[in-house]
Amino acid sequence: MSTERLREAGRSVAASPSWRQWVRAEWGFWRGVAYDAQRFRRHAWLHRVHSTPSRAARMLADAHFLEYGMALRAARPGFGLARAERLAGDLSAEGAGTEAAAIGLATLRLWADFNAGSTLPPAVQTALALPAPAAEAGTQTLTADTLRSATVLDFLAFAQARHSVRQFAPGPVPHDAIRRAVAAAQAAPSSCNRQTCHAHVWTDPALINRVRSHQAGNRTFGHELGGIAVITSDLRHWEHAGERYQAWIDGGLFAMSLAHGLHAEGLGTCFLNWSVEPATDRALRAEIGLDDAQLVIVLLGFGLMPDSATVCASPRLPVEAAFSLNPPLA
Ligand SMILES: Cc1cc2nc3c(=O)[nH]c(=O)nc-3n(C[C@H](O)[C@H](O)[C@H](O)COP(=O)(O)O)c2cc1C
Incomplete structure (x- = not known):
């Protein structure tokens, strides 16, 4: 079989690429880098605030x-x-x-x-001397008791009970549950409290279908989704060159908190990657009318949980694979 034909779900799975695939991958990489860099440069306040x-x-x-x-x-x-x-x-x-x-x-x-x-x-x-609407600000006291009573859950069990769900029960997802999950996502830390992230959420089946049609990883199950979120970070909130990847970092924290928030509401979730070529990014942006300053971080599909669903085991490596305690310094 030629290496060109070794494709699955739209991606090459050839063990070693042909020279043509090599060139195409190299070109795609630099084109993506330029696309991201230009968009950061256009919107971030690198030299002066202009929006x-x-x-x-x-x-x-x-x-x-x-x-x-x-x-x-x-x-x-x-x-x-x-x-x-x-x-x-x-x-x-x-x-x-x-x-x-x-x-x-x-x-x-x-x-x-x-x-x-x-x-x-x-x-x-x-x-x-400006007239001021009331706003919470300054400092507050956080006591160990408050913390203890707000964190009674077994977080390890909560986190390990979340699985990427790809089978959903029919029916509308309660909007209140989504709102609470977004409030949980807003509680995620953000760089200098700038809160750059936004969840654009659709629950209407026809609109979900339009949004998800731009994402390859939901094709086999996306028709069962009860909602889809496009998570973005506003590039105008970023300042200097050192922050050129900060949108993805803050966006990842926001996205995971949203997933946990939906999980806490008893909903099933599945992240839908946005590791895409500029053309695909542009097509989604056009479909949802997204402002050019908004960077798409990731998509998140969700829906009502059936009484029982088959999920991937996705076994984790031993905890040592993700953890070094007091490693020797250089
Ligand atoms: C950023 C990101 C993108 C993902 N994209 C997809 C996707 O497009 N389609 C899909 O079915 N699963 C997707 N997943 C789910 C992963 O396959 C899944 O999280 C992983 O196998 C671990 O399994 P678990 O979520 O059940 O613990 C994505 C996960 C992440 C974090």
């Missing part, structure tokens, strides 16, 4: 810097002056009407209280 979402992300990041300083054991009045001034400038430019700005202003107020007695820069004083 409202970038400014919102910067306000959240600066507010986080201030709350961080106030939460330290050795909290030191006077810290964060430059961040406070930049946050104040963004607040004056944007107003305090958005959720990010409200968090920014509430944090700035608490930071000003924390620094009571010091003279605040005029830009900060101007921002403090």
Whole structure:
């Protein structure tokens, strides 16, 4: 059999590729790299903020810097002056009407209280006078008791009971369950609390079919899904070159938390990879009308659990394969 014909589910499974496949893979790799790099470059605020979402992300990041300083054991009045001034400038430019700005202003107020007695820069004083919608901000006390009572579940059993499910019961997925799962995903940590991720969710069967038609890995079971989520990160929330992969990191954390959130609601889930060529990415984006600044991280299919379903064992390697305790340093 020629190596060209050794394909399954749209992918080559040849043990050693022909030179033509080699060239095609090499070309595809560099084309993908260029596609990702250009999109990051176009939207991230590498040199200066030039969009409202970038400014919102910067306000959240600066507010986080201030709350961080106030939460330290050795909290030191006077810290964060430059961040406070930049946050104040963004607040004056944007107003305090958005959720990010409200968090920014509430944090700035608490930071000003924390620094009571010091003279605040005029830009900060101007921002403090802005009308402020209420927002939770600053620091809070987390007690060991609160933590204990909120974590009574056996997390290992919970995590090990999740399997990729590819057989679903018919019927609508309750929207409240999805909403709770997204709230759980929002609880995932995010870089400087910028919260760049979004779950675009469809539960209407006709719309699910349109979305899933762009993803190869659901072909054998996707018609049973009760919902599909496209998880994205907003590239306008990222700042410098070092953050060029941060969207995938924060996106992965958000996605896994969403999967666990749906699992906690008793729903079955299956990740659907988005390791695709630029043309496929463009086609999905066009189908769902996705803003160019949104980077697709991964898709997640889900649905009602039948009374019983066959799932892959997908055995895990011994825990030592994923874990080194106190390895010797170089
Ligand atoms: C990012 C990602 C993409 C995946 N894509 C697919 C997919 O397209 N189709 C599919 O059936 N399973 C997909 N999976 C599921 C994996 O095959 C599965 O997680 C793995 O075999 C471990 O099994 P488990 O999820 O049941 O523990 C994906 C998983 C991840 C994390």
